[in-house]
Amino acid sequence: MGVVTVAACTETMPTGTDDSQLPGEPVTVSLQLAWDDFASNLQVFGGFGRVDDMESTVVARAYDGMESRTLVRFNAIPRSTLVRDSTGTLRTDSALTFVDAYVVVLVDTAASTNTGVVQLAFGQTQEMWDTRTANWTNAVDTIGGPVPWSTPGGGVVTPLATWDFDPSAGDSAQFFFDSATIAQWREGSDSVRAGRIDLLTDGHRLKLVGAALRVIANSALDQDTVLIFDVPATQATFIYDPPAAAPLDGLRVGGSPAWRTVLDVALPTTLDGPPALCAAVGCPFALGPQHVTYAGLELRTRLSPTAFQPTDTVSMEVRPVLDKATLPKAPLGTSLGTAEGTPVPPEVLLVEGSTIDLPITRYVQGFLAGPDPEGRAPPTTLAILAAPEPNTFTFASFFGPGAANAPVLNLVLTVSPPMEIR
């Protein structure tokens, strides 16, 4: 008897075979709000983040008038290492004989503009430079006072090697050192183990994604042993000229240092359309947070200046501006979309008028809900920025208000009559 009763303890709710017992069907409608109906006061700010925050660097030469060079500094070359001698015993060998050394640079061929061979050069920098503040004009640009390069663009370098880079042959370039340079770099300080990578071929821009110094040595303990050391780059940055000018209109997101676009938001609380919505629930319709199924900021692409036109994906996100009065350095809230942002591939950014949609559903719901239980009003300003920032030298551009391709707010609303008891 107990078994019989306990057997029915797992409840399964009676479920209908059709929708005949369900209340009326909700209506889901899509609509667009024009810029003037939801936003105002568009502003673009630049200067967020540092060039050396990026995990890649850029070299360019006469690329739509833009020059860019990469600065890199390497770790110390090992002076000794453990080697197994002829008897099989591990011993420290501090009498290594360095026979070869070269710098290996990895190139992101997909994000670079060249399809044919270009020539790259590696030279040893002769002047101290600060990876955090170096720019085209100054080797050091701190509050204590700038230290200009002897020659803008990285000063004078000692040419060490060149490499004809053919993207069809591989994705790396190698710059081989002579024995004097090897000896100098082995004994020198950090400032000695620093170099500049230049592009010598006009009209191109290359994205470099890594560099390392590879050193080959023979052991004194066992002449048959060849040792290969990979000495990582400890610092890398790039300097470029001229910097991008602030846009006269429109939106800009990305770049390094990065650009942000900021706009004020004022959403309507009542709607008089579209007809499908009015037919379902009547108009004017009081828009509430519970009705918002999706909200997205739709932007239409415009071409960036060629020098900064993306050749790689730009990830974008929207964040609320928490203290508008402190713009442009205002604190921002968490991303309204996914943590990794909305990826915008370069081919989309290359076609003027392409649409991208940045989800801001959570923000719109919060805006319509009004002040939170503590009485704090929702933010009324949004920032559109790269994710992370900076993540690309190039930037994305979009049409602003007042143009045919002005931003709009896409809304998907789901509405039903109030739930009744029957």
Added chain:
Amino acid sequence: MKSMIRVALLGICGFTAVAAPAGAQSLFNAAGIGLPMEALDGRARALGSVGVGLPGTAGFLPADPAASARLLVPGGMIVAQPSWVELSRSGGGSSRNFRGSRFPLLAAGYPFAGGMASLHATSVLDQQFRGERRVTVDLLGAPVEAVDAFEQDGSVATLAVGYARMITPTVAVGLSAGRYSGSVVRSLVRQFADSAAAGAAVPYASSGTWSYHGYQLTVGASADVAGIFRIAASATASTELDAVATSQTEGADRSFAMPLQLRVGASGQLAPGLLLSASASMADWSSTADDLGAGIEAGSVLSFGGGLELASVRLFNRSSPLRVGFRRTDLPFSLEAGDANEQVFTGGFGFALNETNEVVLASLDFGLEKGRRLGGTYREDFWRATLSLKLLGF
């Protein structure tokens, strides 16, 4: 003996503890104001009774308020009722199975002022069900699949106090007054299928919660005739059942008329140890249907049944009566136009846990029903078990 009682109590309590909150047992819960439930014990179920006119320890049944006058000693009863249902439709399509347990009756009686005071907690209406609707909606110009999932979770119960006493050596009268309570939550959630456009689409939800309020009064009388027959009748009148929306609910308050319920029953000894019982009830739900509106139809419903009890059977030297019966019940609301009804063949047995001088102080009663509900194209075939534990003289 005490250990047997302890085991039985533990069994019931364990069952109560592991079972989820009272579960639904029929898709007909979705019809009208819900599926009426009857607070019957295992014995009444096994005999096909509507709960009135049974001799013995039937005094705990709320449908027969006068019967408790014959209890003489304090007592209590708890009833558990699991069921297994298979739903099908005559138009074809796959069948569905569901199961659930509920506790339709908790009762107690105590001698008071020359009679017997009683307390009943009973189930009245079951409203739990859910359904789905698949739709295609437009999300920013792209068709996207969506599912509307509706769920109604609710029930109506009563808590009643009563009093009964013998007015002559063979005639008893009783009454009980109860208050309806309960609530229902109706919620609809639209979930959008995964797609590029819908990936960021959040579900839409609409819901409402109502609490139930109302009162009922039950009066009844029973008489022993010639020492071998018991006849009884009772009537239950109710105020309107008010459904009051919570402050967060946009939906309106509603009130539903509850029908006058009339019951009659009789039982008699055909031979020593052989009992025949029959009973019937009637209620007119048409006013409730009027309040529901939306084309819902309901009228007078009749329920009748009968059964035989062979009381002389003994198991392990204890009284262990066997019972069989039949019952047919009209359902007030159907899922489609037309009438709906329930028909069951019943059986069961009792087992005396504590028997002193042929007086059963503790017993288990088990009823098992095999039945079907029909309404339009809907058909439910079900097994329903009812297990009750009665304790007297504690």
